[in-house]
Amino acid sequence: MARISNAKLRHPFFQLRSGQQEQPVSGVTMAKHSRIRGAVAVDGVCPYCAVGCAQHIYVKGGQVIDIEGDSRSPINEGTLCPKGSNTFQLTVNPHRQQQTLYRAPYSDHWERVSLEWAMERIAQRVVETREVTFRERDDEGNILNHTTAMAHLGGATLDNEENYLIKKLFNGLGMVAIENQARI
């Protein structure tokens, strides 16, 4: 019976079992192990429907290598549906845009721009629109302090903290047309 000699296997699991004691399996078998061994398991929550399945996000070498159900959860007890099992592809996916893009008026193509440039330009457009369209009072003199020429849409797939800053900042600017997928 061969001892494990593969220098790659530095995991404590192997160190415990190698050394003094002979193993009743071959080195090849011993070398087989789960891809998540040695990974850091991070607490995740499924981003699809509202059931709220808990997930483990496995990270190794600075990369997400797998996402699975969290068996501790009283809701999903480790299980995930087909969409939940696909959560990995929302993070690791060749179609994901990683570049900021800009489409100029009447243009027929996207251009690559820097995130910094886009943030500055967006802020300028917000200020321009706000300055022109802000109304302080209605015709009867009631307070409005709003602009109806800028709108926001989206939130039901975002975190609570993100929704909070959206509502706070956009209300702070005077925007009122703030909406998302939820209807209550």
Next chain:
Amino acid sequence: MSATFGRGAATSYQEDLQNSDCVLIMGSNMAEAHPVGFRFVMKAREKGAQVIHVDPHFSRTSASATDYVPIRTGTDIVFLGGIIHQILEQERWFKEYVLPYTNAATIINDKYVDAENADGIFSGFDPETGEYEIDRANWQYAGTQPPAAAGASGGQTTEDWSKSSAGHEGGKPEVDLTLQHPNCVLNVLKRHYARYTPSMVAATCGCSQEQFMAVAEAMMANSGRERTGAIVYALGWTQHTIGVQIIRTAAMMQLLLGNMGRPGGGVMAMRGHASIQGSTDIPTLYDLLPGYIPQPDSRSKHNSLGEFIRKETPPTGYWANMPKLVVSLLKAWFGDAATQENDYGFEWVPRIDDDYSQLNTFAKMAKDEVDGLFLMGQNPAAGAPNSRLNREGMRHLKWLVVRDFFLLESAEFWREGPDNPNPAEIGTEIFFLPAASGAEKSGTLTNTQRMLQWHEKAVDPPGDCRSDLWFMWNLGRRLKAMYANSTNKRDQGLLSLTWDYGHDDIEVLPDGRRSSVVDEPDAGKVLREINGYTTADKKQISGFGELKEDGTTASGCWIYAGVWPEEGRNRSAERPVSDQVAANPRPRLDWAWAWPANRRMMYNRASADPEGKPWSERKRYMWWDEAQQKWTGYDVPDFPPDKAPSYRAPEKAEGMDAIDGDTPFFMHTDGKGWLFAPSGIKDGPLPTHYEPIESPTLNPLYGQRANPTAKIVESPLNLIAPPADVEYPVVATTYRLTEHYLSGGMSRFDSWLNELQPAMFVEIGIELAQERGIEHGDWVLVRTPRSEIEARAMVTPRLHRLKIGGRFVHQIGVPIHFSFTGEVTGGQANELTPMVSEPNVKMHEGKSFMCDVRKGRLERASDKPTVQWAKRPQETPMAETPDQAQPEGRSA
């Protein structure tokens, strides 16, 4: 549900479904749309429960049920109203529960005229505006002025408490516990539903009388001290112009059967997005502030904080705390700049003066009334009703910011799409900012049972991808800097916003690496502000009971107070290991945190009888502990913990003191569940049947065919088929598939899911297919007055014709997930749907419209992908992993 019980949220927790003796699933395909939640229905069935599925479409939910009943889409009020009729007719309502806990015995004032007596319109309707009178004077309790609900009433608030004679001056509503008074609610109800007989149900819904009666009998048999029944619904109920009223009918039925606040009972709303509950609690909605506080409204003359509080604060019930909640919110937003002298910055909160809901905003966009739009994780170019009209609106914008993972329809609408756009004619300036995924950011999601669960950032997002938190915080910092020197009054609100969310230390990821993202805010700081703190020493508060109206507390969303109750303790992140996991019938109070105050089942005071004893040993949940003088049990009591069952409010009591010890629905002014809703609802105090805006028949009950308060967006792109139009004879409904999500933005760029569900189809019954000469697999065209799509025909016996009013009507099913970008593409159901809206929540009617189906293809094929199918998500080998453990195709 807010109008019936007091809060607009699922009343229980999913795991509790296993305690039910009868689960009625209606307006939901739970097995396919929420498969993991459906485990608890199956557990109930294993324990002997009856599981009933009532739905136009036979699905895996139907196959897993003990009983299945097909109905025509949009006729749910008739079906449920028919059950209410049976409950009242057969005297099967749970008397010991209904009399004290609901407003069954309350007398309605004699100005009230029921829709049954006025051909489908309740008293107080103004045909000019198409709305009911704002003050609802016609729907009130005798002996009081507006009782009603604050919070979540939606839009312009219907109540003006400053005119109220209730509470402050005493005046309890008149009741007749003998139920002899002709205008007591139970008698009003009896008359209202008298015509909902089994034969009327069968003729309208298309099921048989026997099928209907079997369901009614099952619900009535699983009621009372020993047994309970639960209701599960989803978008199949909400996406109608009578959606809120369908849900209300179910809620009323659950009150009559005594199923609320009890194990195995309740109304379980199965929501569709990971944080859709959260995004109404902390609303990215136009008419609400966080925690269901109404957005100030210039039409209600909310010109000062005092005026707002006077008009929006009811004298009795929990909402009497409104001043504490508003002032604490303003302190959270404006910090030290919010002082008593300046009304805590109340003036800086923008007022609404119109309908700024999504549908109306997009209709205005098409008329050049909106310049700029932020789209963050939503895809209206495919996912919104009448998506063509939505794209038309977006092409009229001056600027647009899109934040998403992929170049989906709402990013590509200026050069792609079924309407062949010409970029040279579209002047919209578009910014696409790639978003971070859930694994790349920290924060909380609120699931369908009001539970906040924290997810931890695992890795940095790649390239320019950033969280929406990053985007909002940095946009805010930029705007604050641009206005920094402004002394203009209108800019002071923005400049005063508390905005200190940066990380105190260098951000370290769970694997010990340092984050390389510059300026990522600390989501924990945001959640701590949402929870709330004392303003003097910045100490976390442990619950909303600690909030004050003098500016000494701040809380960004009062109902979330308690999620971060002390420094260093984030309860939403708590995930203890427990041996109680498998088949545990009790709530797991230690797993994450649910609002309000970690209560898992709301209104659970009702799980005990009026004296505070469990209704039965079998259904024991919460009870009054006489020795300790407090409520105790398996959950956190949803009641003042030390209020004895025998407590009776003294005359002229205010706030929670006015709530008796045997009234579990204390968010309402009278503490009761509302069978009759005197306010809080815009289209009638009782649900009554109206046909969908497009339907194959007239209203069998009234001359008034559709909901008189529903709105149709007027546009040449939004034509509506007249009733029973021969050109559009087929009823269409839409549904979700297990393997795709919404309009596909999070699934059609994903090869694993596309492999499972690769193409668009429409589901057609065998009879209709034969009539039109359609074979399984053929290409067909589906046409409505708005548009036309192509799809493969899936001919099945799962949808079949129903006999409605003496003639046969066909129904087809259209999945909602396909559109024109991604690895797989196809016809989008929303090209077909009309832009019409329900009055209370402005929901569209995606679940019922009229169409025609015939063989054929479009000139421009709709199945052309915009990106190449990726066979593998990643080519590079997994780090620190031997070859033998690499996924297929990845070796070092």
